[in-house]
């Protein structure tokens with residue numbers, strides 16, 4: 001114990017310089033903790049409580065709210081089943097997932113929605129249990145994998161059907177976190193395959209294809225996303241057919257097009273890096289087997305190229321997900337925009353920006369950290385067989 | 388020496404005449420004229436940089452040649468894609484660096500060709516793959532990945548992969564040069580068995596013991612030309628050219 005005090009004293013106050021550093025740190029720490037404590041003790045979370053619906057689904061009319069729940073259920077099933085099938089989660093992972101879900105539920109359940117939320121919790125558990133059961137048989141597991149992949153591909157069409165079927169709300173009324181998620185899914189869902197094509201095109205030996213792809217990629221990457229969105233706001237309508245006859249509708253479509261194009265350009269460059277890392281011998285081996293161009297790319301080159309760049313790919317996706325909040329430029333109310341305006345709408349909530357933004361940040365963080373964990377898992381599970 | 392009897396009965400399966408190939412200013416092949424007969428085993432010798440690899444790589448057009456003609460199994464190699472596909476599906480190749488597909492299991496490395504090119508069902512392709520793994524002596528490795536195999540096992544897998552396409556001709560480019568000495572033998576045994584089964588083979592190799600035993604004919608390359616050709620006996624007892632003598636004295 002004596003030693004400990006001595007060590008402590010020497011480390012922190014051993015010299016004049018150390019003493020100054022220590023005192024400075026203490027002062028900064030004090031102000032930091034003080035302001036956090038101050039925020040916590042004076043914070044008023046009513047602004048969030050009252051505006052939960054706005055944060056999650058924006059200005060979507062209340063009578064259409066029921067459309068969101070089936071989407072949540074399908075997503076819950078898919079996510080849990082996929083985590084179990086491919087993630088081989090440890091207890092720590094499960095604890096983390098449960099904690100995340102609990103916090104989100106606590107923040108966002110109200111007396112009128114708790115039944116729906118409960119259903120989706122049950123679906124999560126059901127999905128996990130049934131997938132564990134299926135996982136015991138290899139053939140069933142393989143079949144299940146195929147079904148899950150198909151469901152993932154169908155997820156976006158399913159979401160759009162649920163949102164639009166019958167007399168659904170106009171897409172411009174989609175908002176809040178739902179809008180961010182939809183836009184990110186579209187951007188990645190279209191941008192990723194397109195990016196693969198552009199990457200292959202840029203690596204092509206045919207000059208025409210190579211030049212077109214290079215120009216596309218460099219043009220899109222050459223300007224900030226904000227600039228492209230502004231362009232979409234002012235210029236794109238002149239070129240775009242007017243879906244459903246209403247110009248307003250196409251604002252969301254415009255955002256989707258721009259975000260997909262943007263994602264595809266960045267993804268293409270990431271994948272091109274992977275393509276360059278494939279040894280020439282792989283291509284020669286595929287050629288000597290007469291595999292043909294398509295098989296060579298799909299079976300030999302791309303799987304290896306993509307595997308190499310998974311970390312960079314996922315961080316591109318995380319970036320895209322956060323970039324979706326820039327659609328406020330198109331007068332859409334995404335999560336961040338909701339968080340920004342709700343404290344201004346009611347005099348009661350003036351000055352409650354921090355609370356609102358905290359929740360916004362938390363929601364973005366939850367998705368980003370999950371994607372980042374996903375990246376680690378995927379890398380690990382692809383580890384076998386790597387040279 | 389049963390293979391001595393069956394030789395020379397085959398007809399021409401590869402005919403090259405005046406084949407040239409340049410890399411930029413450097414001419415790697417300066418006019419190669421050669422013939423290979425069915426069931427023949429031809430060993431290609433020569434100093435480093437003499438164009439051995441370049442030559443056998445022109446035979447399945449991994450390197451397109453600049454001028455001259457190459458006719459494989461009656462089909463001329465040129466820009467015609469049909470011809471190219473015909474030749475490639477009838478010519479197997481084994482590389483010095485194995486070039487296995489690291490992301491595919493051992494079994495899948497073999498089945499991918501038959502399934503995608505020959506259009507076999509998965510089950511049939513796997514049956515063939517297991518047969519071939521037995522033939523090259525590594526049936527117990529089927530579910531592993533290439534990186535989990537030893538060098539010798541990897542090269543035997545590469546041979547099995549090429550054989551799964553049922554080629555008429557096999558090309559080997561220094562198949563044992565990347566291997567530790569103790570693994571060379573197991574690969575050469577597989578190649579010897581293949582030669583005895585009547586496969587037409589062209590091998591670039593420095594394994595003179597193997598060459599002496601299985602080769603019907605040697606081609607000696609130097610500076611992009613075939614300087615001398617003949618039977619192994621001819622080479623070992625009575626080489627004509629100075630360069631051949633020098634080369635043989637260095638490697639024997």
Ligand SMILES: Nc1ncnc2c1ncn2[C@@H]1O[C@H](COP(=O)(O)OP(=O)(O)OP(=O)(O)O)[C@@H](O)[C@H]1O
Nearest residue numbers: 410411413415433434435436437438439440441442
């Ligand atoms: N892709 C290429 N680009 C440029 N030069 C090349 C290329 N491939 C081969 N060469 C050159 O052509 C010549 C013949 O090469 P090749 O690989 O055929 O020789 P080799 O007889 O197989 O030699 P080794 O015994 O070292 O394998 C060498 O001088 C080499 O530098």
Ligand SMILES: [Mg+2]
Nearest residue numbers: 439440441561
């Ligand atoms: Mg060579």
